[in-house]
């Protein structure tokens with residue numbers, strides 16, 4: 001039986017939501033060997049100021065961190081909440097926040113691009129109004145949801161281009177070249193175009209990759225309209241998935257790391273459509289192991305296990321300057337049953353269970 005031990009890891013892109021559901025979602029992350037997480041700020045209202053003292057309609061990072069810690073997040077070694085960039089974000093907020101140590105990252109959402117993204121402004125705004133300059137000076141990391149917003153349906157998912165490819169071939173090179181010292185995380189990338197952009201850029205540019213984008217393609221979603229697979233950016237084509245697999249399984253990978261974008265929805269199908277996001281809390285290392293095997297990696301081999309460790313445990317911690325945890329957890333190639341997660345707001349389906357798969361080939365021993 002294959003079994004290997006890894007340092008605990010950081011999920012560097014996740015959604016814990018807010019309120020009574022928090023303890024269940026945080027516990028699911030603790031159960032999968034997480035020593036910490038980057039908790040996304042698309043709360044309601046968005047977490048778009050740093051300090052409690054700055055009175056605002058928005059939530060502060062201090063407030064959201066307090067809620068997360070009180071709901072079990074104090075068991076994490078590290079917790080990062082990025083600041084949601086809005087039209088009201090000022091360079092002074094960035095400088096002051098960074099000085100205090102509370103502000104480590106900011107999150108760009110394309111306006112109306114995904115769940116809770118309606119407070120974002122077009123990316124050019126932050127290039128012009130001094131926000132990216134302040135972040136570059138203060139050493140604050142930019143987390144980017146890289147999709148062009150406001151496209152007509154024919155451009156959104158065209159045969160040869162899509163919202164992510166347009167964003168990475170138009171805006172991203174400009175941002176990278178204008179702010180060469182700005183550290184950028186290209187989040188939940190889904191296309192070969194984005195992989196190539198990250199690979200060709202300096203070591204200031206890195207990327208998170210989700211389990212679902214490493215395992216599935218758009219065909220898996222469309223065949224039977226398996227809406228549990230609907231997330232944003234939407235799944236892409238075989239060539240894209242292969243490029244992602246090649247990037248994360250490369251022996252010299254230092255730029256691509258784990259960020260699940262786990263996004264729990266107790267109601268996934270809505271009256272007209274479907275909420276975007278796949279829930280992978282509790283099972284992400286197992287899914288990442290599956291994706292490595294799907295890419296042809298033999299995880300019984302020590303060298304392959306080291307490559308997996310780089311992706312899951314080391315690269316992201318290094319990019320965010322977080323300490324590598326001393327505690328370990330163990331991944332075992334052993335069938336484990338999947339269950340829906342019970343929360344105060346109903347059950348949440350882990351992604352594979354939503355696809356009809358009730359046994360995973362990997363298990364975790366904490």
Ligand SMILES: [Zn+2]
Nearest residue numbers: 013015040261
């Ligand atoms: Zn997300």
